[in-house]
Amino acid sequence: MRRFLTFVALALLLPLGQARAQGLDIGLVTGNEAALPIAVVPMPYLGTSVAPDTDIGAVIRADLNRSGQFRALSEQDVIEKPIRGSEIKFPTWRVLKQDFVVVGRVLDNPDGGYRVEYELWDVAKQERLLGLAVGGRARGMRDVAHQIADQVYEKILGVRGAFWTRIAYVTANGVGGNIQYALMIADSDGFNPQTVVRSREPLLSPAWSPDGRRLAYVSFERGNSTIYIQEIATGAREVVASFRGINGAPSFSPDGRRLALTLSRTGNPEIYVMDLASKGLTQITRHYGIDTEAVWMADGQSLVFTSDRAGKPQLYQVPAGGGEATRLSFQGDSNAKASISFDGKKIAMAQGNGNVYRIAVLDRSFGGAGRWQTLSPGNLDESPSFAPNASMLLYATKEGSRGVLYAVSADGRVRQRLVLADGDVREPAWSPYRQR
Amino acid sequence: MHAEAIRQHESGDELATPVLMALALHVGIAVLLLLAGWLQPAPKQISVAGPVIDASLIVSSADISAAEKTAEQAPKPAPPSPVEEAPPPQPNPEPRPQDAPQETQPAPQEAIPVPDTREQDAVAKLALEREQAREREEQEARRRQEQIDLTERKRQEEVEERQRQRRQQLEALRKEREAAERRTKMEEQRLRQLADREAKPAPQPQPSNQPSQQAGGNNGTDTDLRARYALAMLQTAQSNWNRVLAPEATRCEVRFTQIPGGEVIDVAFQRCPFDAQGRESVERALRRAPMPYDEFKSVFERQVTLTFCYPEEACR
Numbered sequence: 001m002r003r004f005l006t007f008v009a010l011a012l013l014l015p016l017g018q019a020r021a022q023g024l025d026i027g028l029v030t031g032n033e034a035a036l037p038i039a040v041v042p043m044p045y046l047g048t049s050v051a052p053d054t055d056i057g058a059v060i061r062a063d064l065n066r067s068g069q070f071r072a073l074s075e076q077d078v079i080e081k082p083i084r085g086s087e088i089k090f091p092t093w094r095v096l097k098q099d100f101v102v103v104g105r106v107l108d109n110p111d112g113g114y115r116v117e118y119e120l121w122d123v124a125k126q127e128r129l130l131g132l133a134v135g136g137r138a139r140g141m142r143d144v145a146h147q148i149a150d151q152v153y154e155k156i157l158g159v160r161g162a163f164w165t166r167i168a169y170v171t172a173n174g175v176g177g178n179i180q181y182a183l184m185i186a187d188s189d190g191f192n193p194q195t196v197v198r199s200r201e202p203l204l205s206p207a208w209s210p211d212g213r214r215l216a217y218v219s220f221e222r223g224n225s226t227i228y229i230q231e232i233a234t235g236a237r238e239v240v241a242s243f244r245g246i247n248g249a250p251s252f253s254p255d256g257r258r259l260a261l262t263l264s265r266t267g268n269p270e271i272y273v274m275d276l277a278s279k280g281l282t283q284i285t286r287h288y289g290i291d292t293e294a295v296w297m298a299d300g301q302s303l304v305f306t307s308d309r310a311g312k313p314q315l316y317q318v319p320a321g322g323g324e325a326t327r328l329s330f331q332g333d334s335n336a337k338a339s340i341s342f343d344g345k346k347i348a349m350a351q352g353n354g355n356v357y358r359i360a361v362l363d364r365s366f367g368g369a370g371r372w373q374t375l376s377p378g379n380l381d382e383s384p385s386f387a388p389n390a391s392m393l394l395y396a397t398k399e400g401s402r403g404v405l406y407a408v409s410a411d412g413r414v415r416q417r418l419v420l421a422d423g424d425v426r427e428p429a430w431s432p433y434r435q436r
Numbered sequence: 437m438h439a440e441a442i443r444q445h446e447s448g449d450e451l452a453t454p455v456l457m458a459l460a461l462h463v464g465i466a467v468l469l470l471l472a473g474w475l476q477p478a479p480k481q482i483s484v485a486g487p488v489i490d491a492s493l494i495v496s497s498a499d500i501s502a503a504e505k506t507a508e509q510a511p512k513p514a515p516p517s518p519v520e521e522a523p524p525p526q527p528n529p530e531p532r533p534q535d536a537p538q539e540t541q542p543a544p545q546e547a548i549p550v551p552d553t554r555e556q557d558a559v560a561k562l563a564l565e566r567e568q569a570r571e572r573e574e575q576e577a578r579r580r581q582e583q584i585d586l587t588e589r590k591r592q593e594e595v596e597e598r599q600r601q602r603r604q605q606l607e608a609l610r611k612e613r614e615a616a617e618r619r620t621k622m623e624e625q626r627l628r629q630l631a632d633r634e635a636k637p638a639p640q641p642q643p644s645n646q647p648s649q650q651a652g653g654n655n656g657t658d659t660d661l662r663a664r665y666a667l668a669m670l671q672t673a674q675s676n677w678n679r680v681l682a683p684e685a686t687r688c689e690v691r692f693t694q695i696p697g698g699e700v701i702d703v704a705f706q707r708c709p710f711d712a713q714g715r716e717s718v719e720r721a722l723r724r725a726p727m728p729y730d731e732f733k734s735v736f737e738r739q740v741t742l743t744f745c746y747p748e749e750a751c752r
Contacts, residue, residue: 023691023739026666030746031677031721069680099678099720124723157681158713 035071035413036156038064038100039093041081043116047108052141056106056116059145060152062189063163066416067153067391068409073098085119085128093123100129102152113137116144120152130155142191162387163188166431167394168196168206168215169405173423183217185232188387188430190405190418196232206429209252216240216250216259227261229276240274249293253300253320260284260294260303260320271305273320284322293337296320298344304328306336315349331372332360337383341390346410348375348384348393359384359395359408375412385430394418394428621663665732669740672728677721677744682714685750690718691741696733698726706741718744 040061045051057075064070073096082088083105093101104118113136120130130151136144143164150161165188173180181203186193197203201220208215209229216229225247230237241247245264252259259274263281271284271294285291289309296303297317304317307325313336316325329335332351339348351360351374359376375384380398387393393408403424408415682688688708692700700722705715721744729736745751 023741024662024666024737025741026670026673027742028748028751029670029673029677029721029742029744030748030751031674031679031682031744033680034678036678036680094725099724122720124720156713156716158711 035069036100037073037098038070038102038152038156039073039078039096039098040064040102041078041083041104042075043104043106043118044081044083045106045114046083047106047114049108052106052114052138054141054145056104056141056145056148057102059142059189060102060149063146063149063161064153066189066407066409066414067161067163068411068414069153069157069391085121085131088121090123090126098123100152100156102148104148109135111135114141114144116148118148120155142187146187146189159389159391160433162389162391162430162433164434165388166212166434167385167405167418167428168208168431169396169420169425169428170203170206171420171423171425172202172403183215185215185431186420188407190420193420196230196235197237205249205427207250207252208429208431210254210256210432212432212434216252218248218250227259229259240276240279245269251295253296254298255300258320260296262292262294271303271318273303282322284318284320285325287325291316295338295340297340298342304338304340304347306338313352315347329362330369331362335360339384339386339393341386342388343390346386346390348386350382350384350395355379357381359393361393361410373412375408375410376406376415381406383427385428387430388433394430396426396428661732662735665728665735665737668728668732670742672725673721673742673744676724678717679744679746681717682710682744682746684746686710686714686745687751688714688718688744689741690722690744691739692722693739694727695738696729696736698729700727708744710744 040057042055042057061072061075064072077096079096080089080092082101082103084103088101088103099122101121101123102118103121104116107115107117109115115133115135117133118130119128121128132148132151134144134147134151146164149163153159153161153163166185167188167190168183168185171182171184173182180198180200182198183196183203183206184193185196196215197217197219199219199221203220204218204225206215206217213233214229214231216227218225218227220226222242224242224244226239227241227247227250228237229240229250240250240259241261241263243263243265245267246269247261247263248269249262250259251261253273257276259276261272261274262269263272264270268288269290269292270286271291273282273284274280275282284294284303285305285307287307287309289307291305291307291309294303294305300320302317302319304315305325306313307316308314309316309325310327312334314327315329315335315338316327318325328347329349329351332353334352335349336352337350340346341348345363345365347362347364349360349362350357356378357380358374358378359381361373361375362370363373364370375393376395376397381395382397384393384395391410393410394405395408396403396405398404403426405418405420405425405428406415407418686709688710689706690708691704691706693702693704694700703719703722705718708715708718710718727740743751
């Protein structure tokens with residue numbers, strides 16, 4: 001009997017002993033979704049010359065906020081202002097519930113201009129994640145700030161940042177017969193706008209080459225629509241398509257050797273692919289419906305275009321060498337003007353429901369018919385364009401009678417109007433990454 | 437009649453002479469006419485000496501006015517005489533009765549068969565009846581179909597109800613099992629506390645009965661300190677884990693080591709397919725703030741295991 005009781009006691013205590021060895025299991029943590037809190041401490045000028053005009057910290061803060069992935073502490077809440085990692089008092093930032101702190105300072109560059117030395121710290125682990133210096137000329141300090149924001153973004157999220165990129169768009173100024181059109185490029189936040197080409201006739205559909213050095217666009221300055229490719233640095237341009245009828249919607253292939261375009265030289269708008277070296281054309285679609293606005297999938301193997309072959313505009317995919325087109329969009333009354341993320345998993349489009357047009361994204365990461373998400377409130381949102389890292393989108397909308405541009409984070413949480421010059425702004429196109 | 441006369445003349449020989457004479461007369465006239473045309477002298481062509489003068493008509497304004505004056509003075513043409521009146525309409529000839537070209541009908545016409553309206557009514561009635569019968573059949577069929585649909589719906593509802601009941605039963609069973617597990621765990625903990633008390637007879641500092649910051653529950657039945665300690669740590673990790681960088685429906689099992697005071701000094705990933713960013717997010721969640729300690733000194737655990745995964749329904 002005594003032996004039996006000992007056995008029972010041992011049997012009861014054995015699992016407890018095992019539990020003690022493994023530690024206490026407290027179950028499942030499901031967490032929550034929020035932007036990552038980060039504090040960007042103002043970076044003072046410590047040189048002996050004139051301080052730069054650009055507030056580096058403010059530009060980084062605005063960039064990170066605009067992405068939707070971060071929630072930067074506002075400058076007035078930054079109660080301590082360390083400029084080096086050794087000066088950071090981590091308990092302060094813990095109390096402020098910050099996960100990361102960026103500190104830095106601006107110095108004179110021996111070769112002229114300035115140099116920004118900065119550090120990125122993990123508050124929880126009290127560990128330095130980055131310690132770098134970026135140099136630039138006085139006029140290029142916004143570029144320096146964008147590059148720092150890119151590096152911080154990449155270090156924390158593991159995805160290359162897209163703040164040091166550019167956007168192209170078309171503006172229209174004036175009324176009646178005095179409208180002046182301009183093809184512009186600016187920084188990704190809308191600053192530093194520069195004119196690429198001006199015209200009294202409409203300019204349309206800017207498209208970046210994959211190296212970011214050339215722009216293809218449509219101009220009516222010769223009377224009929226004509227597709228040009230223009231070198232941004234030199235302004236040199238060439239006519240690539242000036243056929244009878246419509247010449248429109250150019251789009252460079254990912255390798256930059258081919259151009260997808262819409263031509264109606266046979267009477268009906270169809271998608272063609274032009275070999276840019278030989279200017280040889282391959283007709284991709286043959287349908288009585290209107291086929292237009294072709295863009296390339298990331299692998300260059302297929303094109304996504306807009307067609308009204310089913311009655312209303314919808315998106316279709318077709319092999320880049322031609323073949324049977326497959327319908328992609330089955331939600332909303334109409335879908336047009338596709339923009340495709342770098343990995344080909346997300347397709348943004350202008351979706352119409354009744355009289356309301358919003359930017360919708362079809363996410364095919366999870367297979368099946370994909371997930372739909374609406375990113376903009378409407379009513380007349382159009383021309384979405386993904387950032388090269390697909391973390392944000394640009395789109396055009398109307399405010400009153402004026403066209404304006406918005407940047408929206410890919411999850412739709414943050415939406416910001418871009419500060420641009422006056423006038424009617426439309427047809428934005430986000431550039432590829434800039435060459436470092 | 438003329439043909440008869442000709443035949444009569446042809447039959448007589450005395451007619452040949454006048455006919456021949458008439459022919460000869462006609463031939464003679466034709467010959468005379470030809471000779472007259474041939475003998476007529478050719479018209480003389482006049483050619484005037486001197487150069488050809490080219491001239492064009494030049495009309496001056498004076499000429500025009502003079503011409504206009506002349507035109508005004510010129511005697512006006514007499515107005516056209518009124519059109520002769522149409523002759524009075526002739527009286528229409530009075531219709532005269534014509535003689536009937538046909539003889540009167542010798543026999544009376546056969547009677548035209550009178551259509552039998554009674555039969556027509558019968559046909560119409562039959563058609564109506566058929567139509568009504570068809571409608572009745574259709575209604576009947578529709579009613580039967582509705583009945584079938586209704587039955588089918590009822591059957592489906594019953595199936596759904598049964599499924600719902602089964603789900604409820606399963607849910608109840610699951611809850612029961614969980615409760616049993618909790619009871620078992622509680623018993624084990626009690627046993628362990630008893631064992632601890634026996635091992636360490638010195639009095640333990642009792643935790644206050646005031647509700648702590650982490651107070652609350654997960655709808656369980658455990659009320660002992662150790663259960664509340666586990667819940668408090670879970671809530672700390674829960675509020676600190678920002679899952680935006682972690683993949684969905686992927687379980688990441690972690691064991692962390694803490695020191696008295698609650699500070700996490702090590703995070704070890706047991707079974708965790710998260711990438712670097714996901715693992716960083718887990719580590720940040722555990723290190724961001726100390727784990728609860730002061731109220732739970734007596735049940736402090738140096739090593740704690742937990743699983744990071746979302747959404748909850750995909751991770752259970």
